[in-house]
Amino acid sequence: MVTAALGLLVGIPLGVVINRGGFCMHSAFRQVLGAERSSSFLAYLLALGFQLFFVNILAASQFLVVPIPPFTWLAATVGGVVFGFGMIWAKG
Secondary structure, eight states, rough: OHHHHHHHHHHHHHHHHHHHOOOOOOHHHHHHTTOOOOHHHHHHHHHHHHHHHHHHHHTTTTTSSOOOOOOOOHHHHHHHHHHHHHHEEEET
């Protein structure tokens, strides 16, 4: 319950900022595939690079434990369908 509360505490403000700022991965990829320069795509790559680097450093130094949950087909299927409906709903 604490994890869900902390996730909402961080996720809701982050979602509002991303929404209001127009930070859209779909638009960034569309610009790159259209041979346009995309600062959004570069921002995503930078964020991904930092996340990969720092999570691996923290895990290697045992400051962070990264659990690997078991794969469940039902959860993956339902999650994919819900994500797909969200993409349709967002007109993405």
